[in-house]
Amino acid sequence: MTSTIHCEFPACQQPEQSTPFPMTNDILITAAGGFLGKYLIDELKRTLPAEPAPAVHSAGLSPFNDYVVNLAKEQFEPSRGYRTVFHLLGGCHEGDLAALNVACTRNLLASLETNPPQNLVYVSSTEVYGAEEGVEINENREPEPVSQAGKTKLEAETLLREWCAAHNVRLTILRSPDIVGTGMKGPLRRLVNSIYRGNYHHIDDETARLSVVHATDVARAMVMLQDTGGIYNITDGVNPTRHDLAEAFAKRLNNKRIYTLRAKRARTFARVCDFIPLLGYGRKALAERYRTLTFDDSRLRRTTGMTPASVVDYLTTHNYDENSL
Incomplete structure (x- = not known):
């Protein structure tokens, strides 16, 4: 993929001993x-x-x-x-x-x-x-x-x-x-997918921040x-709260609404999910929601x-x- 006018497609091979080329600005x-x-x-x-x-x-x-x-x-x-x-x-x-x-x-x-x-x-x-x-x-x-x-x-x-x-x-x-x-992947991609499907909820006492x-x-x-x-x-440099980041993604998803769970209900739900795997949720996932990094x-x-x-x-x-x- 060449971003100038020309494009080269040399054959792939194991490099052999050769004379160094002069340095370019390429x-x-x-x-x-x-x-x-x-x-x-x-x-x-x-x-x-x-x-x-x-x-x-x-x-x-x-x-x-x-x-x-x-x-x-x-x-x-x-x-x-x-x-x-x-x-x-x-x-x-x-x-x-x-x-x-x-x-x-x-x-x-x-x-x-x-x-x-x-x-x-x-x-x-x-x-x-x-x-x-x-x-x-x-x-x-x-x-x-x-x-x-x-x-x-x-x-x-x-x-x-x-x-x-x-x-x-x-x-x-x-x-x-x-x-x-x-084209992002990983946790942020999963967060967006969860918001899109309506599976993601805020927690009312969640204040953790994360760098992005x-x-x-x-x-x-x-x-x-x-x-x-x-x-x-x-x-x-802002290190947004998870709440603010999720709301920003929701806005990009045609203002998708995110509901808020009370902390006590979120903890109960997490304990249940430890025994009945559901949506990748559980006490470990809940604990991560409260960690600032x-x-x-x-x-x-x-x-x-x-x-x-x-x-x-x-x-x-x-x-x-x-x-x-």
Whole structure:
């Protein structure tokens, strides 16, 4: 998937020893056709210079990629040296996370061995911290991942740090919470589905907050930080309550009404669901509704000067059209 006039489709193969290509201003993206990739392509179109226009190439499974490759299993041979590689391929919610996060990263780095880029940008996850609750957790916290997503994302980070240090490549790592946008997956997707089906209810004493961020801001941060390097949390800075976030999604669903349960009734219902599985609800799920988990992104704001949009405001005020992401 090339975002300039031309498009290349070199055959996938194991890279051989070859003479390094001269560095260009061109860009390589993994998973450019995925959830985040669409937002990054849109941001690059908005910010890249018209002349001289750098080529934007992609690597992935789709035949529309410039390098058609299954990075979980194989490597490829780049046709040139790239200024920046945006590594978006990975996962936090479904699939073989070890393959998506670790094997894909390892094979990407092996493919770039002969022609290292100047910059490499990786989208990681706040799952690496291993926190179930906490307030304003910053990048100085030692990662202690618990989930498979966190463990494999941290392993990918380690591979990238070691390789980039050895090859004099500037590495930027963005650690994001759940990302809102068209095509989102995971807990937020399940929340939207539950609201749509009428299965989701507010709880009257629920005040917990959670960090979220919109995909447009993740894409913008990737572009702004590519020449900077470092590890950065990114959030919308508002950390909405679950109530406000759910209401914002409901507004996008044609003002779907969400009813409110009294806390006592919610606890009774959760106990019953522990014995009669129903809608994935239970005391464990209820406890999560009361946990605040937020992250501090002040380092990113100081470095870039950007102010990410409030996700709730974006969902409730953005004028969506057929071209909206």
